[in-house]
Amino acid sequence: MENLNESKPPNVSIPSTLQIPRMIPLKQVIYYTGLSSTTIYDMLDKRSNRYDPTFPTQVKLSKGRVAWVESEVAEWINTKILERSA
Numbered sequence: 001m002e003n004l005n006e007s008k009p010p011n012v013s014i015p016s017t018l019q020i021p022r023m024i025p026l027k028q029v030i031y032y033t034g035l036s037s038t039t040i041y042d043m044l045d046k047r048s049n050r051y052d053p054t055f056p057t058q059v060k061l062s063k064g065r066v067a068w069v070e071s072e073v074a075e076w077i078n079t080k081i082l083e084r085s086a
Helices: 026-033 037-044 070-085
Strands: 059-062 065-069
Touching: 026 037, 026 065, 026 070, 065 070
Parallel strands: none
Antiparallel strands: 059 065
């Protein structure tokens, strides 16, 4: 008898190396960085005196909906931590 828990749909291959980036909303970026939404958007605005070209840019997911790549935010935070010791 076939074990249904181990079967896969026919002709479906799942690459073992596929890594789907996790997208996080502004609220989580605020939480992780400790920055306000105003500061975050200022850091993305080239005309602002707070502009930071190293800060991760948001990804437009749909009309009116943006998110950030979690790994890029984490990398930015880790860079700031390393700069502290330099």
